[in-house]
Amino acid sequence: MPAITLQNFSYAYNHPKKVLDNITLSIETGSFSVILGPSGAGKTTLCLAVAGAVPHYFGGSSAGKVYVTGIHTKESSMQQLSLTVGTVLQDYETQLVTMTVEEEVAFSLENMGIAPQEITHRVEEVLDKVGLTGYEKQAVTDLSGGQKQRLVLASVLATNPKILVLDEPTSALDPEGTHSLYKLLSDLNKEHGITILVVEHDIATVLPYADQFILLENGQLIFNGTPEKVLSYMAAKQIFTEAIPPLWQLKLMIEELTARQFASWHTEEEAIAQLSKVLEEEADKNA
């Protein structure tokens, strides 16, 4: 069963201006999916629809259906959905509402009415998961941007969600923090089977981890599939080309010039390995 299914889903904050227009999409359980698209494409709204905030919190007009682990979001409540979907908003600092690290993680569990002993145990467990062990008593305001992001993640992971939705989680992080966060998300995805849905502008940073790209433009689903297919489609149709990573621009250019097909280039190392192999083959041929 897919973790998330959208069936002809349309949404408008203010009728009749549609922010999402007839989206039909399926996200498999345990996948690492990335929503791409220019500003105003409807990426955040799609995340909020999965979390149930659209339409429960924002109102507006909607058509079609959104299913999260088989639950019809419109017929459920945000609180019920929060047990399945953990959401990290773009402005993650505002999501931190308590004074210390430990209290922040405990907050979500206290909301659920979980027993104090169990809370203590889960706080320890989840802080270990995100690499914040030893920071329990630290004031939230004293943490770095990357640590705050990890804390938000810990606070949503504490409730054991099956799906994690993150809206531009690295927008305020440095390259090191970005890499570290995606490594963590990848571990959560692979080791704990958590379905990840993330909005990201910098495709290069998510390429090593993602297995599905979802391309939106003007509220419509333009293309959806493996990163290779979506990037090739973007290049072929000249859609949102500025977001195509330089590595892939190079790959597509070489492919066009040489009529040779390369396997996916998720990292620079993969690209170097494949190019070296090709050059060796060419050298052997010439010899």
Added chain:
Amino acid sequence: MQKIAPITKLALTIFVTIWSIVLQSLPALTALIVCQLILLAIAKVGSSVYKGIASLFAFAAILAGMQYAINSDLLLAAITASKMIAMTLVFFILLATTRMQDLSAALVLQCHIPYEYAFMLTAALRFIPDFLAESKAIQEAQACRGYSPQGNVLQRFFSYMAVIKPLVLKAVTKSETMALSLELRGFGSRKTRSFKNNVTLALQDYAMLLSMILLTSYLVMQIY
């Protein structure tokens, strides 16, 4: 002091306020202030608390000076300033030695205040540093665009609107995001929520409460 239950410290705050109002002699008020300073010393609070207390003393001295200038009564000015210090110091004790989550838990579990209201207290304190940082960032941004408050107090006040307006708008946006994030974290979804920390009263709390009641009764009997 950290081992005392939050509800006992809340009671202490109320009782000290009552004592500060009831007591009219300068030595008694001084004794009350000294006792509170001893409590703070025992609690081993951070240096930032003492900086705040120093500012409180400076502010009280200014108020006393103003009152003396109006009334020419030095004793009355000293008593008024002492009352203000005694009343405010107890809040320093409460806030410096109590975790906000414990205070919220005490308000909900023991005072039966709805959690939403108790949470407001925690959230407000949590966002003060963010608010100050935001204010500084806006002032710097406006300074880059030529903002430089000059002139008399009124002119400075109006020019400060260039900082206040974006600050308020940002605060509103943040509060909206916070409300959404709280909903997404299941805030208020259950009628019964749990609290990680234990805030029940221990023997020392009962002893403190009894002592405070007895002392207050004695002071009231002395008056009437």
